[in-house]
Amino acid sequence: MQLPDFRPVSHSRTTITELMIPAYANFGGKIHGGILLSLMDKVAYACAAKHAGNYCVTVTVDGVEFKQPVEVGELVSLMASVNYVGTTSLMVGIKVIAENVKTGIMKHTNTSYFTMVAKGEDNKPAKVPGLILENREDARRFLEARIRREIKTENEQYFLQQKNKYPVETALTILANERCKLAF
């Protein structure tokens, strides 16, 4: 099938809602973070593949922070949309909401950003359609995704500089103030 040059954000916007059953709970009775991550990967894939018109793979996951615990019996909704597209990659933003069905109280448990790459029949990165931004919110998300990408690249470069500044031998003194003991 011939892919269009551009697709609107609304074409691939996806929501998954799932009931949190007891089998998803940890020993503390709250929902395992891994269960939520798996659901996030699923919705990110559905959204990315729909936009790309191709199989997609997850490359990076950013911004995962569990702000509040999720309880057994709550309905978790994961809302995903394509925030940004490069050439073969796209960034999917996911907002996770947990709802207590008895009280109707909703809590925003986290927002994360999945970078996915489309793969063609040859298993190589494949070009994705451009993004039609349908309102100011879509435009804001696209711009913020660009900033997020730039900051990430700068942070990676800064980390490499810092890492090389402190070879282990000269940096051992720093550890004197940390809660660790050297056993070598």
Ligand SMILES: CC(=O)SCCNC(=O)CCNC(=O)[C@H](O)C(C)(C)COP(=O)(O)OP(=O)(O)OC[C@H]1O[C@@H](n2cnc3c(N)ncnc32)[C@H](O)[C@@H]1OP(=O)(O)O
């Ligand atoms: C659905 C699932 O869960 S799949 C399972 C988990 N995921 C996987 O198995 C993915 C394994 N990784 C891979 O296959 C490869 O690393 C790929 C295909 C993602 C990237 O391969 P590369 O050889 O690096 O490809 P290439 O250099 O052409 O980059 C392709 C795109 O990925 C982007 N990319 C690559 N690495 C990163 C990264 N760390 N962060 C953000 N974007 C990245 C590039 O910027 C490029 O985007 P663009 O085309 O929009 O400019």
